Amino acid sequence: MKKVILTCLLASFSLGSFAYSNSHFHPEVIASSPVEKTELNSFCKAIIKGNVEVVKQLIALGEDVNKKSLGKTPAMYAARYNKAEILALLIENGAKLSLKSDKEKFTAKKFAELSNAKDALAVITASNK
Template sequence: MKKLFVITALFFGVMVYATPGTSNNELSTEKTFVSGVDTFCKLIQQGNYDAVKSMTEAGVDVNKKSVGKTPLMYAARHNKVEILKLLLANGAEMKTKCDRGYTALDYAKLSKAVDAEMFLLAVSKEQSI
C-alpha cells in the first residue's frame, strides 16, 4: 500500500512538472529582472548603515534620485530611522517630491513606517520653528 501511494505521488508529480504552461497570467521577464534602483538606495533598503555612511563620507549625492525617489524616500519607506538621521545630517532635502508628487514623509505614512513617520514629523516641526 505504501509503494502504491509513493508511485501515485511520483506519477502525479511528474505530470504536473511536465505540463506546459498555458496560463495567460505569466509574468513578463522584462519587468521581473529590471529594477534600476542604484546601489546606494539598495543599501538603504537593506538597512546597511555602515555602507551608507561610508558612501556618504565618500561624497555620494544624498539628494540624487533613483527611479524617481531620493535616498531619504527609500529610508522613510523602509523605516530606517538611523539612516534617515545620517542622510539629513549630510544635507538630504526633506521637502523634495518624487515623480509622483510624494515626499519622504508621505512614503513613511503610505508604508506604515511608524518610527520613520514620527521622526520625520518631529524634524519638520523643528525646521518650521
C-alpha cells in the first residue's frame, strides 16, 4: 500500500513540475514573434457606437477619415450601422465613398444596402448629386 501511495505522489509531483515549467512564458520569444493586429481602431469604435462628439474631436485632431481598420473605412462602418449624421460628417471631411473593403470588395453604399440602412443610403445618395 505504501508503494502505491508513494508512486501516486511521485507521479503527481512529476506532472505538477512539468506543468509548472511549461506554464512560464518567455518574453523574448513573444516579443520577437510577429503579431497581427486584429482589433478595431478607436475611431471606428466611436462611429459604431454613434458617438458624434468623439468622432468630431478625433477628426479635429487629424484622424484620417479614409484609414481602414480591419479592412473597412470609417464610412463603411457608419454606413453599415446606419450612423447617418456621422457619415455626413465623414463625407464633409473628405471620406471617399468609392473605396472598397479589403475582403468583400464592397463600398460604403453596398454595406448600407446590405444592412438596410436607409438613413445612411439617403446621405450617400445626396452626396452623389
